[in-house]
Amino acid sequence: MPSDLVKGAATDDAANGQDQPTSSPASSPQIRAITFDLDDTLWSCTPIIVSALSALREFLTSRYPSITQTYTLEAMRAVEKRVKGERPALVHDMTASKRAMLRECAIGAGYEHQCDQIADEAIEVFLAHRNAVEHHLFEGCTDLLHRCQALGLRIGTVTNGNADPERIPFLQPFVSVHVCAAHVNASKPSPLPFLRACELLECHPSQVLHVGDSIENDVVPARQVGMRTVYIPYPRDSGSGDGVKNGDGSGQQCAPDYVFGTLTSFCEGLQGIVQGA
Template sequence: MALRLITFDLDNTLWPVDEVIRRAERATSDWIAERHPDAAAALTAERIRAVRDRLVREHPDYLNNLTRLRRDAMAETFLEAGFADREARHIAADAFQIFHEARNRVTFFPGALEVLETLADSYALGALSNGNSDLKRVGIDDLFVFHHSAESVGRRKPEPDMFHAALRSAGVPAEQALHVGDHPVEDVDAARRHGFQAVWANLIDLDWPADLDRPDHHIHHLRELTDLLPLLDN
């Protein structure tokens, strides 16, 4: 069947994410130090990481909402440092807005925008992400028919919920859908199991897990996707 829908993961598929997160965390720390110096001492990276790990152990569902996890981890850190509940949560909420603004200032992989613009003329494009990026803030929301996330759907990949939501949004069967992503389990293997075709976008030189069947198609540069599509679109 002819291909009608192409869905993309975002982080480490359209842009490298690690440095984005580091910059966003630095911006958040600088803002807290300037606006709430008494709170800054409590918000070390090590303490935040420890609180986040504890929250996830106690409530695994936090992984379906990384916004809530980061915001609550900051609030819990302030509470542990002796801040009153209302003040802790107020500072954490404001600090998250600083983080989120910086988190959406990304640098695309070479060719990413050109590929998206080209594909948007012929296919419905969708975004499927476990993260909390905002396509409008990133500046590419006009290229996508929809954006589903673990936060909006309620379950993260590799669960089927996000893939099923994509098919409903586009009004196509899985046989006419292709997913492009960097994660071997959450993107490629999940897409295959849920009926999509899949392309492994290995733009950051990951190793493929030995216990998974290797993908039929993989790319090291997003421009390779346009050359690969004639093999998939039939």
């Protein structure tokens, strides 16, 4: 890891959106850092979640069978939805909400005296498989991260989910800052995760390039805070429109600065973007 991973748990001021940079650097600022969305940007998320839920069910069936006998997967999802409705503090914390669901299901299945132990064990099983992403990386992912390092860019990640670079060995040498929705009690498309990432990267937003697969959750909020943006749609395109630059985006908060079809094509174009900033 380039340095100890800094996670984005915010101060009260930051959580209230009061840590925004107050002045811009000179025009055409140099890009000094890059942030990535994770799921469906660096890897395909669906097979990972399917595998994690399957592993969770297998663990519960083998150790605490009354839970899976009492609750189908759909029923467990309904419990999690109810728990979030009853405890708004969990809405932006996918790990805490899933742990709370597991605790409720343990109680409902007759394991009330072991409910905390079961929830702790089960969430660890889920997270281990949730962060086993290596076999689902999009082509060009590792080459892109190496290119970022070679260009001297600090690397951060901004996600709504519970993928965690500390639990993902291949990411550890690259990522120095990680912000998830739980850290700032706000999910994308809120601007707060992006502002927190820029703060931790010690960069003005205009010096940071954000890369993501969603116009709504990545491009729009990143542009709103002044970051430059790269849009790589998911599912992946064959590459038509690679490198298209959409002007300065004035009055076009939905328009990314650059569009690429794949991580590989973005990797090939990254040096030109950084040097041309």
